[in-house]
Structure formats: structure tokens, C-alpha cells
Amino acid sequence: MTVDEYLDWYQEQPEGKRFELVDGQPVAMSPQRVRHIKVKHYAANALERAIRKDNLQCDMLADGITVRIDEHTSFEPDALVYCGDELDGDDIEAPEPVIIIEVLSPGTKNTDTGKKLAGYLSLKSVSHYLVIDPVAKIIMHHQKTAPDKLMTTLIREGQFELSPPGLQVSHADFFIFS
Secondary structure (H helix, E strand, O other): OOHHHHHHHHOOOOOOOOEEEEOOEEEEOOOOOHHHHHHHHHHHHHHHHHHHHOOOOEEEEEOOOEEEEEOOEEEOOOEEEEEOOOOOOOOOEOOOEEEEEEEOOOOOHHHHHOHHHHHHHHOOOOOEEEEEEOOOOEEEEEEEEEOOEEEEEEEOOOEEEEOOOOEEEEHHHHHOOO
16 A cells, blocks of 8 residues: 555554554554653653754654655654644644654564664655664664765764754763663
């Protein structure tokens, strides 16, 4: 199915069921572990605080918004940041994310570091893809440096910058619960 067909289908599914569309096929997402939920929450809060602190015309969305990769693939990242005009309250898709966050879990590690890495970074708008390992407490920061160039940095501590859009965030803020 196409992403448009999928989005229509998805809205008819029971509340609480989560899916992604991969190569035209809906794929059910696994239940989340407490560690995953906490890291996702703290990462989203860190981004939100940084946006507010710098008074940027950006917004953070956590969990549940669709990102269209191509005609037959869409993902639901754990969090994202987009900039510009605010999305309508009834939107179910974020058309131009700048920052994407995925938190690793045992069942998603290969997808998050393979298909999703390639998919998210194929989008013109995406400048940063953060893959967070909640067990090792490492942030894998994949940054587009040119249309076909990528720089990957492993962040284990300290502050780091996400430009564009110009956010300063701290590794520690992603792992508050220790």
C-alpha cells in the first residue's frame, strides 16, 4: 500500500496499536520497555527545553507522528524537531523534520541503525539523526554534512550542538534517570 492508503488504514486501527509502513506493508511495533520510554521522554524534554531557551521557531513532537520516507515507507520516530510554521492540530504527518530521534530496543536495533538511518537521512530536510542506546548511554549522532555525506559522532558526555536549527543540548539530559 502507499503511505496515503496506510494513513487512512491506520486511523481505523484500535487505539494503542502502533504500526509503521515498510515497503508497502504495515508492521506492528513491539511493546516498549520502561527504560526505552524514560529515555524517549527525557530526550524529547531536552529538545523542547533547548528550543524554548533559544526561542527558535521550531517544535518538538514526541512519539506517534508519521514521517514519510517514500511512496511506500513511513516511520514513527520516538521524537522529532521541525521548524517553520506550526503544524495543524489534526495533522498526523510531519512533512519536514530537521532532527529525528530513535531509542534503541532489542527488537529495533538493526532497523534503527540500517533501514531507518538510510531512510531518514534520504530526506532533504533531515540534518540530524540521533540513535540513543539506553543501556550503554551513548548517543550516536548522524549528521548530514552534504547531500551525500554523513558524519557520525558517538556522544558519551558533555554538551553538543544540533545545527541547524541551532540547539545546544547535554548528553546528561537524555539519561536523567541513571
